[in-house]
Amino acid sequence: MEYAININEEVWVHLTPAGVEVFRADIEKYPLPEGLTTEQVISIHDAGGGWSKFRLYELMSIFGHKLRNGAVDRMFGSNTIFFTPPV
16 A cells, blocks of 8 residues: 655644644754744644644654654654644
C-alpha cells in the first residue's frame, strides 16, 4: 500500500504540557515582529477544543528532535498526529 502526504498539509495534534513547553521554547528562539507576543503565536495555532493545527513541516521542525522511541515526555496526546480535523 502506498500513501503520500505533502509536507504543506495541515495536521492536528493535542499538545501535552511538555509539547506546549517545547513549542514556546521554539517560538522564543527567534525574534518576533514588533508587537507580536509568544502567546499570540501560540493562539494562531489554536484549533479549539484543546487541538493545535500546524503544517506538517512546522510540526516536524518544532518537535522532530523530541520524537523518538522511549522518549520520557510525550509531545502529543496519545502520540497521535491527525491528518483530518478532529471532531
